[in-house]
Amino acid sequence: MIRALGITIPGLDPFLRDELMELLGREAKRVVPGKLEFPATPEEIIRLNYSSRSGIRFLVLLDRRVLDPIDLNSIKRAALEVDWSLFLSPESTFAVRAERTGFHDFTSVDAAATVGEAVIEHFSSMGSRIRVNLREPDVTIRVYISGNLLLIGLDTTGESLHRRGYRVFEHRTSLNPVIAYSLVRLSRWLDSLGGGARPVLIDPMCGGGTIPIEAALAALGIPPGRWRRRYPIKHIKIFRGISTEAIFTEEDSRREERNLRIICSDVSPKSIGGAMKNAASAGVSSWIEFRVMDAADLKSLGRIDYVATDPPFELRTGRNRRLEDTFRSMASALEEKLEGRFSAICAGPALPKLMRAMGGLRLIFNARILYGGVVARLLAYERRST
Ligand SMILES: C[S@@+](CC[C@H](N)C(=O)[O-])C[C@H]1O[C@@H](n2cnc3c(N)ncnc32)[C@H](O)[C@@H]1O
Known part of the structure; x- marks a missing residue:
């Protein structure tokens, strides 16, 4: 077993922690928001890159320590203690990328250069020379500094896992698929599958369809890495010596044939056209019903079992009264017909409007997440009587 670091969007840690338990049966420990440490085999790290829906990156963790003081000297000493030759050979090229939060008297670029020097010195002390290639390295070393905490690891992911690879239509405010999956989880729709009934999941403001697509992929057991x-x-x-193809084939074999009901609706015909293209590209069109519909007309649907949605945040158009009216009509439909849960991500001027409108329902989840520089909330509601 080695030490691994799983990275997600700060605030989604509980979703990644649950997923690690589900996939590996292992407890993970939160190191800082969005970063979880856990033991894993190299095969399991490959598996996570292919099958995790909640992670955005996985690292082989080489060092985690608190430095006091934290400066370039102490970072260099820590990096010199790593036995780099266990992981890298001098024929490979490398780059160090560093990210920093907190107040320090050095920059991320300084920290990256310092760790890079330590790697070069490690190999030269053994009589070999390893080369840096900042543009196309064979191996990327990642350094995270948060206050006094230093984390050093080897990137096993490359391009962030939220870039699933199925999206052919880009909605102007498309949702990160990792968040979309969290909303599906939060709605509890996935937990309700398996019995005889076919509970319906609705995204009444579906845009390019990310939430319904992630829902279908998860329900059918289709690994999100299959396009990468x-x-x-x-x-x-x-x-x-590890066969990645064998791991992918095993993950692919977990696919389940299921009869699902997912409704993807939006007031914009252009968005629905785009959602249909995305769903076709993801191979899940047959499980999703597409409708051009105003979310204010949610009540017109016969059943409202589970809802997961991503309404406009109105970051630029905050004075628009129509959205609050739409939320009120939606809320009235939910008060009457919601069987399971309503989950949503919201931020900006839309957030108080949504929360006011949902006042007749019971708020059962309210967590802060940092999303693209915006502080957003993940919310879940149930009917008061349920
Ligand atoms: C933030 S976007 C959703 C993006 C989507 N989650 C994605 O990943 O592409 C919000 C969507 O709400 C839709 N919308 C706004 N008002 C609506 C209404 N009254 N009824 C239905 N959809 C509405 C917009 O057309 C837009 O597509």
């Missing part, structure tokens, strides 16, 4: 299948692990020694 490539991870930058070839040059990391501990992954040598």
Whole structure:
């Protein structure tokens, strides 16, 4: 077993922690918001890159320590203690990328250069030379500094896992699929499948369809990595000799045939056209019903079992009264017909409007997440009588 670091959007830690338990049966420990440490085998790290819906990156964790003081000297000393030759060979090229939060008297670029120097010194002390390639490295070393905490790891993911690869239509405010999946989880729709009934999941403001698509992929057990299948692990020694294809095939075999009911509706015909294209690209069109519909007409649907949605945040058009009216009509439909849960991500001027409108329902989840520089809320409501 090695130490691994799973990274997600700060605030979605509980979703990644539950997923690690589900996929590996292992407890993970939160190190800082959005970063979880857990033991894993190299095969399991490949598996996570292919099958995780909640993670955006997985690292082989090489060092985690608190430095006091934290400065370039102490970072260099820590990096010199890593036995780099267990993981890298001098024939490979590398780059160090650093991210920093908190107040320090050095920049992220300084920290990256310092760790890079330590790697070069490690190999030269053994009589070999390793080269830096900042543009196309064989191996990327990632350094995260948060206050006094230093984390050093090897990237096994490459391009962030939220770039699933099925999107052919980009909605102007498309939702990160990792958040979309969290909303599906939060709605509890996935937990309700399996019995004889076919509970319906509705996204009444579906835009390019990210939430319904992520819902269908998860319910059918289709790995989100199936459009990528490539991870930058070839040059990391501990992954040598492992057949990634065998792992992918095993993950693909978990697919379940299911009869689902998912409704993807939006007031904009253009969005619905785009959602249909995205769903076709993801191979899940047959499980989703597409409708051009105003969310204010939610009541017209026979059944409202579960709802997961991403309304406009109105960051630029905050004085628009129509949205509050729409939320009120939606809320009245939910008060009457919601069987399971309503989940949503909201921020900006739309957030108080949504929360006011939902006042007749019971708020059962309210968490802050940092999304693209905006502080947003993940909310879940149930009917008061349920
Ligand atoms: C933030 S976007 C959703 C983006 C989507 N989650 C995605 O990943 O592409 C909000 C959507 O709400 C839709 N919308 C706004 N007002 C609406 C209304 N009254 N009824 C239905 N949809 C509405 C907009 O057309 C827009 O597509």
